[in-house]
Amino acid sequence: MKSVFLHVDLDAFFASVEQLEHPEYRGKPVIVGGLPGDRRAVVSTASYEARKFGVHSAMPLVKAVALCPDAIFVRGNYHRYQEKSQAVMDIFSEYSPDVIQISVDEAFIDLTGTERLFGKAEDVAKRIKDEVREKTGLTVSVGIASTMYIAKIGSGMNKPDGLTIVPEGKEIEFMLSLPLEKVWGVGGKTLSRLLNAGIRTTRDIYCKSESLLISLFGDSTGRFLYEAVRGNSGLTFGGEAKNHSISSETTFDFDLVERYAIDTALMELSINVVFRMMREKVRSRTVALKIRYEDFTTVSIQSTQDRVVMNADDLFARCQALFTKKWESGRGIRLLGVGCENMEDQSSPIQKELFDFGEEKKARVEEAIYKMKNKNPGLEVTKARLLKK
DNA sequence: TCTGGGGTCCTAGGACCC
């Protein structure tokens, strides 16, 4: 059976939600990511009106303010975006049982074998676009192709409110028409390595043998490039991500140098991570700490122990130990991050003899706090040392 | 214009085991 995939991408998602909920923002440049004066913020999403001024995602906010001082700036309400996202994803699942959400604003839909039920993919795509607009007020761009990889690239070709179809048999022609920067999975580093090797177009890649690409770019990247220009890549339905991790990090407005302030930050990050592990019902034995110094050099240290992280105090203590080991005191710290990796399911058996009952009690107290917070998101229940700001 | 936050996957090297 011929495979048919849709890739659906919400247009300027966060900015569009803001314009939807604040009619006075419509038709105006809206920049989500921070307020003017947030020293170290970056643009998360710029509305199309703001993009005309050259503003784009990942741009330092300071520059966005310089380019478009009259824009409407908002920090963003990620909880609302998450709700809107879910409403859109629910629509997708009406059209196929096989939907993979790959981020808050995009998903693949496998339409293989649904033609008799729902009609041609192109018509399904139009119906999805209409239904999303009617039910949520948002617009989406869609790519349709025989591979997920090409559908993904296709959805980006005619934004906003686009519909791009790459017909069966035209996959390679499509890939060879793309500039290298549009090849999904090729970032800045690989791009300059390609240019250094004299490879300037997708056709240049297409003409090289797989073994040559592997010898030039290594096993993984070489194989990927060979497949990508033929319209394939590792993208599949049904593959399970196996290295799940949960992390929380903060960039400080001003660099930290003092241990007390550092510990306070580590405590706050530890609480975030533990709450999210509770919510997702997972555990971990591997704790990772990230330090970014004032000059942007970034180091990390992690350790795996026999026992799982029991509660926020436990995670905090492990972070402190890692921090002490790694920190070059005297260097200002602009970012701290705390994470847990290699998640295990909470239903997996826990070794009784490793289970300390004092720790269990703490875990239960924290869980109670977590539940209270869930019932009343405005409630400020937290560790004493975090209250005094 | 100094560069967010949340992820996943890959690489290269070391430890340890058979």
Next chain:
DNA sequence: TCTGGGGTCCTAGGACCC
């Protein structure tokens, strides 16, 4: 004395994505 080959687990750093 100059030393295999394979496997697994772990670590630090990097590339890439939205």
